[in-house]
Amino acid sequence: MRFFLLFLFITSNLVAQEVYFEGVVYDSQTKETIPFVNLSFLNTLKGTSSDEEGHFFMDLPSSFLEKQVHISSLGYKDTIVSANKIFKSKRFDLVPESFELNEVVVSESLGNSDVLNPISSYSITSGFSSSSTPWVLALYFPNIGQQTKYLEKITIFFQKNQEFTREASKFRIRIYNLDKNTKKPGKDLLYKSIVLETDSSKDYVSLDLAALQIKMPQEGVYIGLEWFFIPYNWYKNTEKHTITNKLVLEDRFAPTFGGVYTKNQNFRVMVYGMGEWTDFVVKSKNQSENFIPAISLKIARE
Numbered sequence: 001m002r003f004f005l006l007f008l009f010i011t012s013n014l015v016a017q018e019v020y021f022e023g024v025v026y027d028s029q030t031k032e033t034i035p036f037v038n039l040s041f042l043n044t045l046k047g048t049s050s051d052e053e054g055h056f057f058m059d060l061p062s063s064f065l066e067k068q069v070h071i072s073s074l075g076y077k078d079t080i081v082s083a084n085k086i087f088k089s090k091r092f093d094l095v096p097e098s099f100e101l102n103e104v105v106v107s108e109s110l111g112n113s114d115v116l117n118p119i120s121s122y123s124i125t126s127g128f129s130s131s132s133t134p135w136v137l138a139l140y141f142p143n144i145g146q147q148t149k150y151l152e153k154i155t156i157f158f159q160k161n162q163e164f165t166r167e168a169s170k171f172r173i174r175i176y177n178l179d180k181n182t183k184k185p186g187k188d189l190l191y192k193s194i195v196l197e198t199d200s201s202k203d204y205v206s207l208d209l210a211a212l213q214i215k216m217p218q219e220g221v222y223i224g225l226e227w228f229f230i231p232y233n234w235y236k237n238t239e240k241h242t243i244t245n246k247l248v249l250e251d252r253f254a255p256t257f258g259g260v261y262t263k264n265q266n267f268r269v270m271v272y273g274m275g276e277w278t279d280f281v282v283k284s285k286n287q288s289e290n291f292i293p294a295i296s297l298k299i300a301r302e
Helices: 062-066 083-089
Strands: 003-005 018-027 038-041 047-049 055-061 068-072 079-082 091-094 112-116 126-130 136-141 149-157 170-178 185-188 194-197 204-208 221-227 234-240 247-262 269-273 276-279 290-293 295-301
Touching (some): 018 062, 047 055, 062 083, 079 091, 083 091, 136 170, 149 221, 149 247, 194 204, 221 295, 269 290
Parallel strands (some): 018 091
Antiparallel strands (some): 018 055, 038 068, 136 269, 149 204, 149 295, 170 185, 170 194, 247 290
């Protein structure tokens, strides 16, 4: 089984003193705890997530307390704060994002649908796994044609992972418009957190978006899959070291999102980690196809 890990191996001969980094994330207005908040140490491969109760924790080299932490959650303003400040206070308050919701009227004539990047379970050739720090894996879908379209359904496929023995894992769906200047994911089109749960008896999960009435942006849309570094998703993976051939135990986090190769050059894959978006490009052996997440998007046309 082959995985594309969204992290880098970094080795060091230095043994640093570790501290227990923990706290709780709160809504600055309601003072309620916020679940599934991702915390990433900028310019490093360290990160964690808050659990269902808003609590986060991890063992950390003491030197990391001098670094900056990027804190993000859908529906709240991205924030960068000193790790030492969080370490001392054991809490952090996130400010809710303000959304201007435009009234959308869906025509009753909607009924014609198209599926972008149609996938079958048999086409899954590999997968995307995560370690070290929470990531968002995003696939760009172009908007071709002048017709008005609405996002109707997202289907995400997974690859079976024998190392993860729990019945389910959790992840978050993100939907972004396209930043016209950078061509990277821009603003969130969702105004509430949608957390999905995998089912070990199924190799896919679908989300019906029709009720949200999200219009397909003229420039296209990015569909993002966000990992949570929570105990519920954690598992140990055993692999042979590429140089020593010795067995190495490492922490990973479910789910393992499926991946397929495609010749369609319109699809672009990006990953968000350590505070920025970067391209993710993996080519087939003959260089004619790109490896992309196994995500299908159903759109409705007026």
